[in-house]
Amino acid sequence: MARRARMLDVIRQQGFVSIPELRDSLEVSESTIRRDLESLEDSGEARRTHGGVFYTGSVTTVRQFQRGNPNDGAWDKKRAIAFEAAKLVSDHDTVLLDGGSTTYELAKQLVGRPLQIVTNSLPVANLFSASDSVDLVILGGAIHNRTGVTHGPFTDQMLETINVQKAFLSVAGVNEKGFYNSNLLLVETERCMMRSADRTIIVADSTKFGRSSLARMLEWNQVDTLVVDEDLSTLWRDRIDELDTNLILAPLNNSQDTHSNSIS
Template structure:
């Protein structure tokens, strides 16, 4: 089943039942297992492939525990998104995990990430805009003046950005061109939302993106310590964690 969904990108329940000659209950049980592993995303009409392949090889040095934390952050971030929103997703591992949560939902997606774009390419629910420019081979994201010029012509409701670190002076990433492009992303967004697990806090990197108060929302895991919670709140930043999900309703995919 995994190979069938991977090769097609999307498959309906009747198609899977016919191709595999098994019962619908067996199909649904196996799909639940694929979803739990992050290999697929269910919709009302069937299932999209979201895992494995070359896209994940870019992040293969991440430990399983790291991915569990990123997945929880991504699920919390996904609850901030309404169907038909216009979004910008950069190319970090946490935004990639967020993209996996969003496959199958009706959205407009702008991204500079080839792995993120690949997730949405097979979806008839998403309008996809891929930014051009110089492609950084290690991360498979487009950067530089051409990407920045394109961003200057766009407007999105929410930009979701990954970071390498955050300290009292602000948010950081490790590549100068990436930071320039992320600033252009912030400039075309109504809201800037940083997604980062708690291990990134108290760290810096080569290039400072912006100060703490220039970001509207930070989505992180529940292990963030009290000092950082207070620091973000004092800067006027909305803090979202997986524990906030109890009062939220999850938007549904559309057929």
Template sequence: MRERNGSKEERQEQILDYILQHGSISLQEVVLQFECSEATARRDLEALEKAGKVIRTMGGGAKPAGLVSGREIPFHEKQNKLYREKESIAQLAASLVEEGDVIGLTGGTTTYLIARALKNRRNITVVTNAVNIAMELSENEDVQVVLTGGMLRSKNFELCGPLAERTLEALNIHTMFMGIDGFSVEQGVSTYSELEANTAKMMMKRTERTIAVFDHTKAGRNSLFQVAPVTALYGIITDEEPGEELRERLTKEQVKVFVTSD
């Protein structure tokens, strides 16, 4: 390889730096600044685009929306296969929210979509422990966003730990939408992660009405850590009619069932 000034990685990082500072860069600027060919400049921009860090424009590159401090906010819609289902769940959830409400949202893809559905609302407050949800909603000044504190788990952008729980103690939430990994009559709602389970539990304690949101693949499944029994729920929102037995039990426990196809 004919390295002139530095490695490919260095160059791309510098290009990204430039874009983050200036907002955009032209192909010619890349060529001149790094004394490389147009082909290389394009390849660098292409690589950065693939990494979600740059959006390519005609004759250059620019800073994409949804990029915070050079980092992509994950959970973008394309990635998800159950996007339609989750989107319809999110729409239904959002329809239950009224002006003046104080809403709680745990982390997760479905709750993230609920946040997006609430994005253009006025006069609501959203309490969440998910940084990406907070960022999404902060775009709208009419939505008050309260983020819990805590240790940042980089993989899913959730704040967890004792600090998160401590923060929640000071809050009172009307309606909380809880994203979960498993739902069954016997075990209630459950998640893969103990940290998340604990944080969710704590959030529930501070909430009047807890509504579990999940797609049909989660129904009848149990994840490792139980968050709450079905009796603790105000309602559930899902995309497929639950089985007869489940439906009966839920009715008996006065758990409201919202199905998107209804």
């Protein structure tokens, strides 16, 4: 029957539909809808509940991606920065990843590559825990609730016996004096990270510039490389030019692959 087919299309597309919605959409009475759903449920293609219907066929995956993260404006910048930062990593490198949304984006881009990853971030660790191409080392310590990263003396102590080739750190603010984060213990841990690394690379989007925060983490001369999106003002570009720090500008509208959020 044609009506049943259209009904299934609607259900499949929306995942869940209420009976009034179906009535309006198909222009038949609710009684008819109910009868149709009854047989649709018998054939296993939909599952009724109080208030509507669920689709229970295959291919529900599309909908899950749609409901993922709302796309922020700042998020594009972070992705662009992560894209450039990932180019700095060579296969079989030993890489330290700090917590933070930008480093998390970087981590997503590194999944699947043969690397040794050291991190204090729980979300980052989760990304790699399923992968068998990476050797994953977690820095122990107390979890900072809001951010899901370990920090504190345990973490610092563990960092003392670790050496990595490249450390990617995130920041809450940058000003002419240096780089800032909001938590004192975390900042101390990040200093230890810097000491454990041959190269320290800061990833920061342009909105962070000119803003400071509670605790200064590093000074300019301690940073090897800085990756920022291209919205960085010329004022800051000029300032950085005069320093030893290497500046990498990430182009914003590069043809990023569309399926950015693979939940796997």
